[in-house]
Amino acid sequence: MFLFFLFSTGLFAQSNLKVQTAIPIDSIRLSDPFILADKNTQTYYMTGTGGKLWKSKDLKLWDGPFTVVETDPDSWMGKRPMIWAAEIHQFKDKYYYFATFTNREVIIDTVKGNKIERRASHILVSDSPEGPYKPMEDKTYLPADKPTLDGTFWIDKDNKPYMVYCYEWLQNWDGTIEKIQLKPDLSGSIGEGELLFKASDSPWSKERTEDGKIKPNKVTDGPFLFETQTGKLGMIWTSWVFG
Structure with missing residues (x-):
């Protein structure tokens, strides 16, 4: 089971902090938070952008931040990758760390004057929700x-x-949400990604041009899937609306 929500303000950012105990939830500043409610340990585990971990028994007071990610400095991620929008998922007898890693030292493209850094969704694994989370078999899950x-x-x-x-809009200028099948143990991907939809397909996601016209927006961010009580598949995702 998992929960996720956004805290936009607070006293304790994650960088350069020692581990502390009993920190009130409204004193933690964390972008893209995700909370795993782990039945095995009867504990809530929270992570997000920055790649740190917090833990709590009641969702009110938290201990952290703990360092739990161990990437390979010789991999495409480099020595100190940025970590965005991390999630922890329990699957079978393991815990998996889904996150966006960016190697700012590698440029893969330049589009409309913007340098596109090496960035990709990737999965790490651990035997424990508290980590450490380490790389698995496949060096990449998605095209470099x-x-x-x-x-x-x-x-x-x-x-x-x-x-x-x-698929980030900075390169294609009409961001997409896609899917790719994973190996049974999540250690790699199978086949190629498949398009689900484009940002411009959305009837509500709009932006205003410099001359004041309204057109479809180009940004896709933060997909999350769920099953409704009627058995339908739903998705929440992020873009923006101007106009």
Whole structure:
């Protein structure tokens, strides 16, 4: 089971902090938070952008931040990758860390004057929700020349695992949400990604041009899937509206 929500203000940012105890939830500043409610340990585990971990027994007071991610400095991620929008998912007898990693020292493309850094959704694994989370078999899950982000986890009705992610608008200028099938142990991907929809397909996501006209927006961010009480598959995702 998992919960996720956004805290926009607070006293305790994650960087350069020692581990502390009994920190009130409204004193933590964390972007893109995700909370795993772990039945095995009867504990809530919270992570997000920055790649740190907080834990709590009641969702009110938290201990942290703990360092739990161990990437390979010789991999495409480099020595100190940025970590965005991390999620923790329990699957079978393991815990999986879905996150967006960026190596700012590698430029894969330049589009409309913007340098596109090496960025991709990736998965790490641990035997414990408290980590450490380490790389698995596949060095990459998605194409190296394609910036992707905000990968999340879904198990379909046929019990096949998938990662659902965004293809970043900075390169294609009409961001997409896509899916790719994962290996049974999530150690890599199978086949190629499949398009689910484009940002411009949305009837509500709009932006205003410099001359005041309204047109479809180009940003896709933060997909998250869920099943409704009527058995339908739903998704929440982020863009913006101007106008």
